Amino acid sequence: MxxxxxxxxxxxxxxxxxxxxxxxxxxxxxxxxxxxxxxxxxxxxxxxxxxxxxxxxxxxxxxxxxxxxxxxxxxxxxxxxxxxxxxxxxxxxxxxxxxxxxxxxxxxxxxxxxxxxxxxxxxxxPNCSTIIMVMALKPVYDAAKIKRIVVSTYQAVSGAGKEGIDELTDQVKSVVENRPVEANILPSASLPKHYQIAFNLLPQIDVFVEEDYTKEEMKMINETHKIFNDYTIGITATTVRVPVYRSHSESINIELNGPLSPEEAKQVLSKFPGVIVQDNPAEMLYPMPLYTSDSNEVFVGRIRADKTVPYGLNMWVVGDQIRKGxxxxxxxxxxxxxxxxxx
Structure with missing residues (x-):
């Protein structure tokens, strides 16, 4: 070779x-x-x-x-x-x-x-969150086309680099030892104000841009349109930093242009390269960031119908944002x- x-x-x-x-x-x-x-x-x-x-x-x-x-x-x-x-x-x-x-x-x-x-x-x-999302969307898109996406992310601190990891570790130790908590990195080191991430969630990743969306949210919207070369898809995103070291998670609600049952969605997802379906409610089987870190695949579970629209699906998607992302x-x-x- x-x-x-x-x-x-x-x-x-x-x-x-x-x-x-x-x-x-x-x-x-x-x-x-x-x-x-x-x-x-x-x-x-x-x-x-x-x-x-x-x-x-x-x-x-x-x-x-x-x-x-x-x-x-x-x-x-x-x-x-x-x-x-x-x-x-x-x-x-x-x-x-x-x-x-x-x-x-x-x-x-x-x-x-x-x-x-x-x-x-x-x-x-692409952006790490976008990559993880489109891996789960592609087989569904090919099967029934997508009309609208509502995505909420739960993003690990390693997305902010080693400094984000260190800050979470230091803050957890401070809380456990009843010492004052210092916050210098998150939501972003470049911002004028910082918040504790330990035992907390931060609904801001990167700076706010147009119409009070963050730059991270707009990346997911704009990049998904470009990757699919389909600008007709309605997409809205909320991106959140969570006190997890590694692997991003995403709750994705999809409105399709045609019928696709949860079972059919599981079938097309399970055949797609780089995707692993982990979905068995009876066995409490679903993807979690703790168990997907250092994995190359994107994991999908909690696949179920959204009955508030004619052709709706919900899914839970988790992937290592440093690897596949x-x-x-x-x-x-x-x-x-x-x-x-x-x-």
Missing amino acids: KKYNVAILGATGAVGQEFLKLIEERNFPFNELKLLASERSAGKTIFFMGKDYIVEEATPDSFNGVQIALFAGGSISKTLAPEAAKRGAVVIDNSSAFRMDPEVPLVVPEVNPEAIKNHKGIIAN AALNALQIAEYMIEHNLI
Whole structure:
């Protein structure tokens, strides 16, 4: 098998570290590997597959000779992704910088792989919550088309990075030990006000934008339209941060354009690649974030009819947002390109 020169931008962060785990797990065919990060992280050593790699500061010339560039996310993508593409790399970018650019494909390989071939050097990885949702929606959409979606998310603190994880841990310890609780990170470190996440829920992820929706909510709406290439679907979202370390959960209410029973929905979902149906009320079987962390699949349960509309379904969807919601999806895009001779 042909091997490829690969660069990982953001190699020291959570998504970058997940890239490395998955490259080893999936035996990804790399030849040379460059680990890149900001000036602050440059010089660190990462031991990977029997070898020490020195993390380099990312510059435009870092991508000379690179064929696949996996970007873990962040504002630096806006500057360096075009530079990497100019030097012949295909960039698969996990930031929001290019997702809504009409010239950039927004891809979940199981859902819209046909978009990949239209890339011009950059392919965007969708938002983690969007990826998890469209994986569960796609087989239902193909079976009966979708008229309207109402989604509420329950998003883990690791979506805010290592700092979010550390803050939850520290706050739980403070509450248990009856010490004052410090809040410096959530809903977002960049916001002027912060709230306790331990034993609490925060109904704000990212900043508020148009009509008092958050940026995270608008990402789910706009990205889903683009991925399905169907702007007729009515979509509304409420995104919530919850005191869970890893794996996002979503309650999704779907109004269809035609009949699809819960049993038929379970059948089409169970046949869809990357989806596992966990749905047996008699056995109290349903997806939970604690048991889906570090899994590659998206889990779907609590599938039942919504009888308030002619063709309605409810479902509960859970997925590891660092794996399928980020690093795995990006790596699958690269794998698809290799398999189909698109790189």
